Amino acid sequence: xxxxxxxxxxxxxxxxxxxxxxxxxxxxxxxxxxxxxxxxxxxxxxxxxxxxxxxxxxxxxxxxxxxxxxxxxxxxxxxxxxxxxxxxxxxxxxxxxxxxxxxxxxxxxxxxxxxxxxxxxxxxxxxxxxxxxxxxxxxxxxxxxxxxxxxxxxxxxxxxxxxxxxxxxxxxxxxxxxxxxxxxxxxxxxxxxxxxxxxxxxxxxxxxxxxxxxxxxxxxxx
Numbered sequence: 001x002x003x004x005x006x007x008x009x010x011x012x013x014x015x016x017x018x019x020x021x022x023x024x025x026x027x028x029x030x031x032x033x034x035x036x037x038x039x040x041x042x043x044x045x046x047x048x049x050x051x052x053x054x055x056x057x058x059x060x061x062x063x064x065x066x067x068x069x070x071x072x073x074x075x076x077x078x079x080x081x082x083x084x085x086x087x088x089x090x091x092x093x094x095x096x097x098x099x100x101x102x103x104x105x106x107x108x109x110x111x112x113x114x115x116x117x118x119x120x121x122x123x124x125x126x127x128x129x130x131x132x133x134x135x136x137x138x139x140x141x142x143x144x145x146x147x148x149x150x151x152x153x154x155x156x157x158x159x160x161x162x163x164x165x166x167x168x169x170x171x172x173x174x175x176x177x178x179x180x181x182x183x184x185x186x187x188x189x190x191x192x193x194x195x196x197x198x199x200x201x202x203x204x205x206x207x208x209x210x211x212x213x214x215x216x217x218x219x220x221x222x
Contacts, residue, residue: 033190059191
């Protein structure tokens, strides 16, 4: 039998292919087969029916705990982004240039931390995108004036911003790992799928990089 994927005869895509995160939440399936199986357990065997009931309760508790973990990881990202906002504000003031720092960014981050937007995956990505754009404007202004590049406070701000970017990346990895586990769990047949459908749970959207960062990654560094 021939290989399903054969690198010697398969068609190549010489242009390559970029990857994008699809911003869509998918609902858990109806789990009809799981429901039928549960009914059979109750009709034919009382004890398996009781065990099924207990497992459903445990599954719901597990999913609720996973939700809290996702929220905790999201809050960590928000905390780092809030610190980054402060750093970029300080850098803008030190440069004394007209860098437009949108006040809605601060409002949004504060709202996330307050728990008023628990499903704001898209909005969180939007805030990150705005911060990347603000950083770029500050960096351009900084590089345009060689005489201020020796300013220790400005250099310190940019260094702290770089550090926070790394912390955000690490926090995003943890968040995306938690989201990945959630997305897999709600489709796990039969118990988790049944519980997820009953509670109208959906998949969650991973934290994605911004267009600004993707463009930078394609740039020339050396």
